[in-house]
Amino acid sequence: MTFSSSHDGSDLLALARAGDTEAFSRIMEVEQPRLMAQALAFCGDVHRAEDLVQETMLAAWKSLPRFDGSCRFFTWLYVILLRQHRRSLGWFARRLPLASLEQQARLARHEPATAEAGEGADAELLRAMVAALPARHREVIRLRFYADATETEMAAVLGISPGTVKSRLHHALEKLRRMKEKMNRLRNAAH
Amino acid sequence: MNTPARDHDDHSELREALWRDAARMSEPPFDPALHHATMRRIRTLPDAPLPGWRLVPALGAGMALLTAVLIFAHREPRHPSPDFAAVIASTENSIASFAMEPTAVLPGWISPTASLLDPPRLSE
Numbered sequence: 001m002t003f004s005s006s007h008d009g010s011d012l013l014a015l016a017r018a019g020d021t022e023a024f025s026r027i028m029e030v031e032q033p034r035l036m037a038q039a040l041a042f043c044g045d046v047h048r049a050e051d052l053v054q055e056t057m058l059a060a061w062k063s064l065p066r067f068d069g070s071c072r073f074f075t076w077l078y079v080i081l082l083r084q085h086r087r088s089l090g091w092f093a094r095r096l097p098l099a100s101l102e103q104q105a106r107l108a109r110h111e112p113a114t115a116e117a118g119e120g121a122d123a124e125l126l127r128a129m130v131a132a133l134p135a136r137h138r139e140v141i142r143l144r145f146y147a148d149a150t151e152t153e154m155a156a157v158l159g160i161s162p163g164t165v166k167s168r169l170h171h172a173l174e175k176l177r178r179m180k181e182k183m184n185r186l187r188n189a190a191h
Numbered sequence: 192m193n194t195p196a197r198d199h200d201d202h203s204e205l206r207e208a209l210w211r212d213a214a215r216m217s218e219p220p221f222d223p224a225l226h227h228a229t230m231r232r233i234r235t236l237p238d239a240p241l242p243g244w245r246l247v248p249a250l251g252a253g254m255a256l257l258t259a260v261l262i263f264a265h266r267e268p269r270h271p272s273p274d275f276a277a278v279i280a281s282t283e284n285s286i287a288s289f290a291m292e293p294t295a296v297l298p299g300w301i302s303p304t305a306s307l308l309d310p311p312r313l314s315e
Contacts, residue, residue, distance in 0.1 A: 036225075
């Protein structure tokens with residue numbers, strides 16, 4: 001169950017928005033593990049993920065009065081996490097160069113030892129492809145698939161129209177499909 | 192425009208892979224040390240900044256604009272402004288010098304209102 005769907009959750013949110021740090025602390029006790037899982041997926045490193053979660057919590061506290069309840073609290077929190085992560089990256093590291101993605105695909109050419117290892121490599125490659133997308137496309141993919149946000153929620157939290165959300169999602173999936181085709185060609189080139 | 196049905200055909204495999212990857216993510220247990228450290232930082236944060244501070248950039252921009260307007264308004268004109276009365280009088284005089292009696296120059300039959308029954312007589 002998500003935090004904001006409960007009755008107590010909305011009471012706590014109201015208290016936190018009014019400046020009650022204890023209420024905010026209780027909210028974050030519920031949300032922290034999920035936030036940490038996402039941060040780990042972005043950073044791949046526990047210490048960096050912890051820093052990211054901490055910075056996200058601080059930013060969330062500062063902008064909590066602006067949370068208007070038009071989306072789930074976690075969706076709102078997730079957008080802060082995405083933006084903090086983007087800020088933490090250097091300018092050049094914001095988009096993974098395609099060359100490194102191709103290198104990753106070449107490394108994945110070799111047959112994995114087990115089916116599980118193969119799935120893991122595929123998942124790694126998929127995450128790398130998502131990381132290589134432009135920020136506006138990466139944002140909608142992560143929100144839709146990893147934060148389970150609806151298109152309406154995404155529109156509210158990103159401040160864009162539902163039509164733009166649909167269009168961005170379509171273009172992002174199209175880019176991913178093309179990247180995947182290219183990676184498959186690279187993988188099969190060795191066989 | 193792409194229809195949702197086409198999206199489904201084109202990207203369904205990719206969508207499933209993304210859902211699957213999201214489902215594979217396991218949540219770590221709650222980390223009390225991280226939580227308390229963050230909450231300690233939050234509690235030591237100063238209260239909300241004074242609203243006045245938010246106005247500083249706007250006030251700065253306003254002052255700069257006002258200064259620019261004042262400088263522009265008090266600047267010496269590069270060229271002296273022309274004497275409009277003299278220019279108008281000169282133009283009127285020029286027009287007057289071209290004025291002429293149309294009847295003195297042109298024959299009456301050229302007028303479109305002249306009677307067609309009174310054809311022009313060519314001078315012998």
